[in-house]
């Protein structure tokens with residue numbers, strides 16, 4: 001562990017001072033800059049609805065919650081269509097949705113320096129209580145939002161329900177998952193990062209990024225956040241619950257680490273961009289004013305306690321991390337950190353002092369190890385973006401988990417656009433070591449577009465600690481009681497059309513006192529039937545043909561799988577076993593590959609490819625098992 005790179009560099013100090021000055025100016029007393037209602041009218045501010053981004057609330061405490069909105073009649077313009085002056089906004093909070101029983105109200109000032117965003121930290125509320133809130137400016141009323149305070153410290157809580165989300169690339173999909181999330185009955189929603197994406201992608205759905213380029217400036221980041229928040233489904237989810245948000249990389253720059261950008265931009269240039277991205281992030285999230293960025297620094301990691309039931313440690317694994325490395329050798333450097341010293345101490349101390357039944361890490365990138373070496377006899381967790389790349393910090397965390405039998409640690413994670421369930425091992429290099437915690441990884445809201453539906457229950461060849469894998473889009477719902485934690489993987493039928501259905505694909509549970517996950521509704525055990533010969537595909541499209549190698553097929557039924565007209569193609573990513581309907585495409589054993597040239601070859605099947613999908617585009621493809629043509633039930637792919 002070491003302190004973050006050059007944290008106190010003079011360059012950064014200069015930027016911080018410059019921004020601190022701006023901050024003080026922006027939040028000065030409210031006299032001089034006030035616009036009268038008449039002036040505002042003249043400027044057209046009140047001529048059109050300024051609540052185009054809806055409302056939300058966040059960071060619930062037992063007596064307080066943050067209410068958020070932003071005045072922005074023109075969300076896709078740099079100045080939001082607002083004048084360069086302060087605008088007073090009224091807010092009120094009530095115990096009923098009709099806003100009849102108002103229990104608090106006041107004025108807040110929308111400052112141009114903060115894009116006329118409002119962050120009201122309402123105090124004096126009752127614990128564990130549902131409230132409704134609304135803003136008003138001139139003749140315009142905002143939508144009414146619903147929120148809920150946290151239970152009192154130490155209070156008994158029978159049940160707590162929350163959902164977590166991540167990765168909502170706007171051009172890649174509609175927010176059908178948010179639409180269904182908004183219908184849930186929850187105490188809290190969490191966003192684990194990639195709230196926006198910084199690139200200029202346009203996609204094919206008529207939801208192209210604005211501005212149509214990689215964003216760099218404060219105006220750019222404001223427009224991008226505003227564009228995302230114009231989405232009605234996202235607004236519905238935001239209005240329905242208090243949110244706890246944290247960022248991953250795309251809120252600023254792909255794979256950034258502390259002061260290091262994707263393209264290794266000069267540090268001062270990148271810190272300027274970082275300050276702009278952080279400011280726009282703050283402006284668009286329901287965060288307390290105490291979280292306001294100070295130039296390129298923003299104190300985002302924080303803790304929330306829900307009675308005696310659960311404590312959430314909300315992590316920031318980007319701002320203080322060492323840069324990503326590629327190899328295991330580098331990843332093992334004991335000096336490397338993903339949390340930074342201060343945050344790590346804060347986390348360890350918090351876990352040590354916690355008295356709640358469950359202790360949650362709201363975390364960006366997977367903690368569980370993943371094996372990059374396709375050879376089953378060789379384990380190589382590599383480096384990369386995940387905790388795999390930061391072995392010392394991971395081992396410290398796992399040791400903390402292993403030392404306290406009452407901790408009941410659960411990590412909830414985003415980033416990877418896949419659903420996974422992992423048992424967290426005391427030592428991942430020893431798969432037989434004790435299970436000390438549980439990790440539930442949630443798929444994306446829309447990133448990568450529609451999923452393939454590939455699903456696997458149980459371990460993969462490289463990860464014996466894996467319990468579940470799935471490629472769908474959706475969100476993850478968790479129900480916590482004293483005895484049990486249940487996780488429901490909620491998946492939507494599509495993100496490439498504006499509406500979709502939702503279902504619970506799988507549920508896993510962790511019993512208090514017994515770390516690790518188990519499937520709630522057991523699938524019937526299938527008798528695997530080995531398929532020992534594969535006739536290779538005719539050459540496929542560039543780089544996509546699997547060539548029959550690295551494949552094992554097992555059939556749970558009568559080995560009747562017709563793959564005529566299908567090719568097996570790569571999706572990108574890394575090794576897994578996959579279930580297509582009732583058969584598994586995966587790894588591990590020796591098969592005969594009939595490659596069409598008359599020369600059969602023996603291949604050992606590793607988990608060395610990632611995600612295969614079957615495309616019905618090659619009529620010459622035939623799979624053969626025991627001299628029988630294999631018949632695939634077309635209904636099983638693509639999955640419904």
Ligand code: FE
Nearest residue numbers: 167194415447
């Ligand atoms: Fe992402």
Ligand code: CA
Nearest residue numbers: 373375376378
């Ligand atoms: Ca291996």
